[in-house]
Amino acid sequence: MKKNILKNIVLIGGGHSHAIVLKLFGIYPVLGINLILITPDQYTPYSGMLPGHIAEFYNYKQCHIDLKNLCRFANTQLYLDRVIGLDLKNNQVLCANQSAVDFDILSIDIGSTPGKFSVSGAAEYTIAAKPVAQLLQHWDKLRANVVTNLPKTLSIGIVGGGAGGVELALSMQAGLQNWGIDNLQVHLWQRSSQLMPNYHLSVRGIMEKVLINKGVKLHLGETVDAVAPNQEKLEIKCESGLIVECDQVYWVTQASAADWVRDSGIGTDEQGFILVDDYLQSVTHPHIFAAGDIATIINYHLPKAGVFAVRQGKPLYENLRRMILGKSLISYQPQKTYLSLISTGDGRALATRGNLTLPPHQLLWYWKDWIDRRFMNQFHHHGKP
Secondary structure (H helix, E strand, O other): OHHHHOEEEEEEOOOHHHHHHHHHHHHOOOOOEEEEEEEOOOEEEOHHHHHHHHOOOOOOHHHEEEHHHHHHHOOOEEEEOOEEEEEOOOOEEEEOOOOOEEOOEEEEOOOOEEOOOOOEOHHHHOEEOOOHHHHHHHHHHHHHHHHHOOOOEEEEEEEOOOHHHHHHHHHHHHHHHHOOOOEEEEEEEEOOOOOOOOOOHHHHHHHHHHHHHOOOEEEEOOOEEEEEEEOOEEEEEEOOOOEEEEOEEEEOOOEEOOHHHHHOOOOEOOOOOEEEOOOOEEOOOOOEEEOHHHEEEOOOOOOOOHHHHHHHHHHHHHHHHHHHHOOOOOOOOOOOOOOEEEEOOOOOEEEEEOOEEEEEEHHHHHHHHHHHHHHHHHHHOOOOO
16 A cells, blocks of 8 residues: 555665755655665765865864754655665665665665775775775774874874875874874875876876875885784785885775675676666666766766765756656766865865866865865755755
8 A cells, every 4th residue: 555655765875966865855855755765874974075074174063964854854764774785576675773674766875985805904904994984983083092192103004095095194194293193104005106096197296296295105006915913003015025014004995885785686897886877777677776986877987986976966866756757867967077176184275177287275275165065055054955
């Protein structure tokens, strides 16, 4: 009887796309649907402000969306739980702590995690950059230890020299220096001979100079093949024979998908990301949608970047609404070039779009700050996105 009256739209994950979908359902509600969000945490981080939070430019509340408030606004049931699988025969979401959740239409926006299980000791001894909630738990614990027992020296290691690793290195260095650690060493490993391989050559050169000038130890062209404890330190061992000792190691390598997605029976690529068409619709299961990092759009080669997840929110909402109403779906068209504002941890940012790069400057940080705060304000004040 329930299915004759209501259609269950279940959203898995509180990523950027789903936050916008919920906001739009709140502003433009659709009759005849029962909205459910399943996510492990009440607060979802905005990736654009995470480096600023670690460098202490923003507090926790400023860079997190309160999904409880957002669900209330969107008339959505919130289940704070971890998804462990899908039963696609019966159209059910399997959860860690509660009974299965029925769905008529499913949307998945759970982000990604760094792939580290192929490296010995990485899973046991390093801290993944994602999920962000776990990263911040470790970071807060480190801060508490530093504040109560100021160490004479501290050594931090970051494996992965893409934009995420570079920003994390600079923001962590700034945050730790703010806590009063003078004798601080930050190490950054990158498998290729250049940092940030997905960026223009000018960006790579500028950011390498920034890191060197700030005293970050770069290990370029070094492949980490093991992480192992040695007394109170961790040893990072490379294929070249290089061994470096650190107090903590953070893992920011190439993204991978959650195991349950790969095991669900949905069509995925080799990395386990859900294959979708231009409508953000699964190529194997048309009643399932995916957006953000967990999705691979078959007609585009897009990097796993929050800038795309934000833009996917509106077409995803539109297609969920259209599917309920029996209307034809609309295509999502990613921007061909996009602005990247990369913070340097010191109140400056670099700007790059296509072949144009502007070196780090305080005004560019103000610009980035304005863009990020404007994005977050729509969730804090429930204005129109």
